[in-house]
Amino acid sequence: MKGLVIKNTGSHYVVKCDDGNEVNCRIKGNFRIRGIRTTNPVAVGDHVSISDFAPDGTAYITAIEQRRNYIIRRASNLSKESHIIAANIDIAFLIATIKEPETSTTFIDRFLATAEAYGIRAVVIINKTDLLDEDEQQYAEAMQYLYTSIGYEVVMMSATSNDNSGIDHILQLAAGRISLFSGNSGVGKSTIINRLIPGAGLKTGSISAAHHTGMHTTTFSEMFPLPSGGYIIDTPGIKGFGTIDFDKSQVAHYFPEIFRTAEGCRYYNCTHTHEPGCAVRQAVDEARISQSRYTSYLSILDDATETKYRKPF
Ligand SMILES: Nc1nc2c(ncn2[C@@H]2O[C@H](COP(=O)(O)OP(=O)(O)O)[C@@H](O)[C@H]2O)c(=O)[nH]1
Ligand SMILES: [Mg+2]
Ligand SMILES: [Zn+2]
Numbered sequence: 001m002k003g004l005v006i007k008n009t010g011s012h013y014v015v016k017c018d019d020g021n022e023v024n025c026r027i028k029g030n031f032r033i034r035g036i037r038t039t040n041p042v043a044v045g046d047h048v049s050i051s052d053f054a055p056d057g058t059a060y061i062t063a064i065e066q067r068r069n070y071i072i073r074r075a076s077n078l079s080k081e082s083h084i085i086a087a088n089i090d091i092a093f094l095i096a097t098i099k100e101p102e103t104s105t106t107f108i109d110r111f112l113a114t115a116e117a118y119g120i121r122a123v124v125i126i127n128k129t130d131l132l133d134e135d136e137q138q139y140a141e142a143m144q145y146l147y148t149s150i151g152y153e154v155v156m157m158s159a160t161s162n163d164n165s166g167i168d169h170i171l172q173l174a175a176g177r178i179s180l181f182s183g184n185s186g187v188g189k190s191t192i193i194n195r196l197i198p199g200a201g202l203k204t205g206s207i208s209a210a211h212h213t214g215m216h217t218t219t220f221s222e223m224f225p226l227p228s229g230g231y232i233i234d235t236p237g238i239k240g241f242g243t244i245d246f247d248k249s250q251v252a253h254y255f256p257e258i259f260r261t262a263e264g265c266r267y268y269n270c271t272h273t274h275e276p277g278c279a280v281r282q283a284v285d286e287a288r289i290s291q292s293r294y295t296s297y298l299s300i301l302d303d304a305t306e307t308k309y310r311k312p313f
Pocket of ligand 2: 189190191203
C-alpha cells in the first residue's frame with residue numbers, strides 16, 4: 001500500500017494511505033538512504049510504500065519515492081548529520097513582521113536565497129500590519145515594493161483583524177499544495193494556521209521561546225490538512241530552512257536581481273565585491289539594486305564555503 005507521511009514523532013510516522021486511512025508506521029533500524037547522513041531517513045511529505053500490518057497493529061515503511069526536494073538542517077552545529085524537516089514542498093511562506101518582533105531584512109533574504117537554492121517558490125507575508133503607525137506602514141509598503149520588484153509575491157495582513165483578505169490570499173496560494181510556514185517566534189505563524197484551518201487548535205501567544213533556541217530542539221514535524229486540499233507543515237522550533245552551505249560562486253544565483261545584473265560585469269567570475277567593471281556594484285550605487293539586499297548578499301558570501309556546494313537532491 002502507498003501513502004503520504006503526515007507526521008513524524010521521532011519514533012514513529014503517521015502515513016495517510018491512498019485509501020484515506022491513517023496508519024502508524026515504523027522503519028527498520030537499517031533503513032538508510034544512500035548519500036545522506038540523517039537522523040530521520042523518512043520525513044513528512046514523503047510518499048512511501050508500507051508493508052502489511054505487524055501483529056501489534058503497526059506497519060513498516062518499506063520504500064520512499066524519489067523526492068522532488070527536501071529541506072534539511074544540521075542536527076547540531078558540530079554534527080555532520082542532518083535532520084530532514086520535510087520533503088516535496090511546493091511553496092514556502094515566510095511570515096515577517098515590521099515590529100513585535102522585527103524581522104531583519106537579512107533574515108528575509110537568507111530565507112529567500114535558501115528557497116531559491118532548493119528550487120522552492122517563496123512568498124513573503126508581512127503580518128501585524130494593524131500595529132503600524134504611518135511611517136511604519138510606509139516602510140512596510142517599501143518592503144512590499146522591493147520584494148515584488150524582484151519577483152516575489154508579498155502579502156500584507158493582520159491575522160488578528162476581521163479582514164479576511166490576507167487569509168483568503170494565502171488559502172488561494174496554498175490550495176492543493178504542500179506549504180511550509182517559517183518565521184521567527186512570535187510573528188503569528190500559529191495564529192495564521194488556526195485561521196486557515198479552523199479547529200487546528202495550535203497554541204499561540206507568549207512563547208516558550210527559550211525552549212526553541214537550543215541546539216537539541218526536538219524536531220517533530222506535522223502536516224495539517226487544508227479544507228481546500230493540500231497540507232500545511234508546521235515545524236515547531238525551526239525558524240527557517242536552517243543553514244545550508246552555499247558555495248561562494250553560487251550565492252549570486254540565489255539573488256535573482258543580482259544574478260540578472262551580473263551579466264553586465266566585466267569578469268564572468270565577478271564576486272561583486274571589489275572587481276573593476278562590476279555592474280552589480282554600479283546598480284547598488286544607482287539604487288537599482290537595494291542596499292539591504294546587497295548587504296545580505298555580502299553576509300551570505302562571507303559565510304559561504306570555497307568548497308563546491310553539492311545540491312542535496
Ligand atoms: N496585533 C497583532 N497581533 C498578532 C497578529 N498575529 C498574531 N498576533 C499575536 O502575536 C502573538 C504570537 O503569535 P503566534 O501565532 O503564537 O506566533 P508564532 O510564534 O509565529 O506561532 C500572539 O499573541 C498573537 O495573538 C496580528 O496580525 N496583529
Ligand atoms: Mg507558533
Ligand atoms: Zn560584479
